[in-house]
Amino acid sequence: MQFQSQAVAKPYFIAxxxxxxxxxxxxxxxxxxxxxxxxxxxxxxxxxxxxxxxxLLIVWLLFGFMGAAYYMIPEETETELFSPKxxxxxxxxxxxxxxxxxxxxxxxxxxxLASMTGNDILPTMGREFLExxxxxxxxxxxxxxxxLFNISMTVLKGRKTSISLVMLLGLWGLAVFFLFSFYNxxxxxxxxxxxxxxxxxxxxxxxxxxxGAMLAFVLIKVTGVDREVIEKWLYIIIAxxxxxxxxxxxxxxxxxxxxxxxxxxxxxxxxxxxxxxFMMTVFAFNMVNRRRREHPNKAATLWxxxxxxxxxxxxxxxxxxHTLAPVNFFTHGTQVTAAHGHMxxxxxxxxxxxxxxxxxxxxxxxxxxxxxxxQTMEMWSFWLMTVSxxxxxxxxxxxxxxQVWLQRMGSTPLGFMAAQDQIMIFYWLRxxxxxxxxxxxxxxxxxxxxxxxxxxxxx
Amino acid sequence: MSETFTKAMARNIFYGGAVFFFxxxxxxxxxxxxxxPKRDHRENITDSVVxxxxxxxxxxxxxxxxxxxxxxxxxxxxxNVYTRRGGPxxxxxxxxxxxxxxxxxxxPQFNLTDQELDDMVAFLKWTSEVNTNKWPxxxxx
Numbered sequence: 001m002q003f004q005s006q007a008v009a010k011p012y013f014i015a016x017x018x019x020x021x022x023x024x025x026x027x028x029x030x031x032x033x034x035x036x037x038x039x040x041x042x043x044x045x046x047x048x049x050x051x052x053x054x055x056l057l058i059v060w061l062l063f064g065f066m067g068a069a070y071y072m073i074p075e076e077t078e079t080e081l082f083s084p085k086x087x088x089x090x091x092x093x094x095x096x097x098x099x100x101x102x103x104x105x106x107x108x109x110x111x112x113l114a115s116m117t118g119n120d121i122l123p124t125m126g127r128e129f130l131e132x133x134x135x136x137x138x139x140x141x142x143x144x145x146x147x148l149f150n151i152s153m154t155v156l157k158g159r160k161t162s163i164s165l166v167m168l169l170g171l172w173g174l175a176v177f178f179l180f181s182f183y184n185x186x187x188x189x190x191x192x193x194x195x196x197x198x199x200x201x202x203x204x205x206x207x208x209x210x211x212g213a214m215l216a217f218v219l220i221k222v223t224g225v226d227r228e229v230i231e232k233w234l235y236i237i238i239a240x241x242x243x244x245x246x247x248x249x250x251x252x253x254x255x256x257x258x259x260x261x262x263x264x265x266x267x268x269x270x271x272x273x274x275x276x277x278f279m280m281t282v283f284a285f286n287m288v289n290r291r292r293r294e295h296p297n298k299a300a301t302l303w304x305x306x307x308x309x310x311x312x313x314x315x316x317x318x319x320x321x322h323t324l325a326p327v328n329f330f331t332h333g334t335q336v337t338a339a340h341g342h343m344x345x346x347x348x349x350x351x352x353x354x355x356x357x358x359x360x361x362x363x364x365x366x367x368x369x370x371x372x373x374x375q376t377m378e379m380w381s382f383w384l385m386t387v388s389x390x391x392x393x394x395x396x397x398x399x400x401x402x403q404v405w406l407q408r409m410g411s412t413p414l415g416f417m418a419a420q421d422q423i424m425i426f427y428w429l430r431x432x433x434x435x436x437x438x439x440x441x442x443x444x445x446x447x448x449x450x451x452x453x454x455x456x457x458x459x
Numbered sequence: 460m461s462e463t464f465t466k467a468m469a470r471n472i473f474y475g476g477a478v479f480f481f482x483x484x485x486x487x488x489x490x491x492x493x494x495x496p497k498r499d500h501r502e503n504i505t506d507s508v509v510x511x512x513x514x515x516x517x518x519x520x521x522x523x524x525x526x527x528x529x530x531x532x533x534x535x536x537x538x539n540v541y542t543r544r545g546g547p548x549x550x551x552x553x554x555x556x557x558x559x560x561x562x563x564x565x566x567p568q569f570n571l572t573d574q575e576l577d578d579m580v581a582f583l584k585w586t587s588e589v590n591t592n593k594w595p596x597x598x599x600x
Binding site: 030033034036037038041042045046047048050051110111114115119123125126127128131162184186187188189190192193228231232233235236238239240242243246247249250252253254255256257258259260261262263265329330332333334335337338407408409413414415416417419 | 464465466469470472473476477480481483484487488490491494495498499501504508509512513515516517518519520521522523525526527528529530531532533534535536557559560561562563564565566567569585586589590591592594595596597599600
């Protein structure tokens, strides 16, 4: 750790991992509800479990991004953080607001929660991923603005590297596009159109800038490759991201009431969206192969390489599978989408956060890298989680293809539930694999407490 | 990458590309906004439809169902449920939940009034009339 104020990243990373655990537990509940439909009903209906699962994911990724920014920016700008106190204050506000929101989902019927929290004044709730009560949404904006103020002021007074500028641009974009979550017209088609401006322009737009900047930062640190080379790659990757991804939003505009021409724009541009992810994989392997130093943190390098590969598979390949309009006509709104969602989020955003945490956390604990046995344990957790997400994706893909076949093709299509009954075996396999993922996550956390071996302290 | 391709060039492609394609996106959005009234039949959005959408949202229906293919994949598509089942069936179905069949997926009881059920049906009816380019492929959704 080169700057004292980087220490504020630590609580952010710890909270991120804690919420990650919660996300996985609720995922397991939902997975079980897929096979035993009345599990925990009516205490935790499926829709409540799903809100908790997806909202925890978003919140912990945001904790990870913020922690990453607080760690990276002082080092990149070569100056202390503008206000570590503000960063800590925002940490607690965000954590308490997030926890209260989850408690609200679980303890109060959603309609009651909505009327308690001002949803009748400005209705924003009840839309996928944006289920948060109005006061939580306002809280997110306040925390985001305070965070951006803090980070921007730091960049302004320090060295302006490309990595810090790209990170800043991504984070500002994140805040700006979140504002569309406050726009909820009573015309469903308009609602859906602009809902994607938050959801798509986040995950297939500005979040990829954050991802690229985080990956570039970790790669510079672990490989020692010249900054000029890495930053050139970063720019070209994020250029391709936005060139393909902005118009790529069109792949959501095939069947929601929007004009036919979106089938062409959406298909062509989103078919190109794998390119930046492929470049990311080539980039990561290239930089590691050309490394100028042997960084003792092998686990962080593994996560960084894994991010490239899994983001390409999950977001790139699995996205392409169902992004062409004639294919999407059949797969839209099936388990194929769920398959893609799981591997894309894990491969891109979960893994880049874990790569950053893997690199930064030992530093924050006063060492260059964890001991050999601790790293071995962490690498086991890498493989357990990564292989199980691959299998979860394969099982959901199989379920999705069968679902399409049974319910949407042929002369005697089955009804929704009849088709679901036919593909139950894949839901069982997915749920079992989910427990392997949990095992990997437990091992991951355990690796932080591994006392065996000597941690490496030499810089 | 070759030495003649500099970081500054890469940066310019990034900024130029981002601005150009975002402007193109805004242009397409503007055109879409001009075309939408003919496709979403907004003249049919009555107060009842508006209330129905509010009920849809405040019960988090999207947490189990898809609507025009978006949402969760735990329960049937509802964008065309009005065509598939009709208004009276939808009302009776919502009122009869949960089925309590052991091991089966359960829908909560929302205790909606008759007026609220009518609003729900009005919203689903309007939704079923949106021009979705012939999606879903068949009546099963």
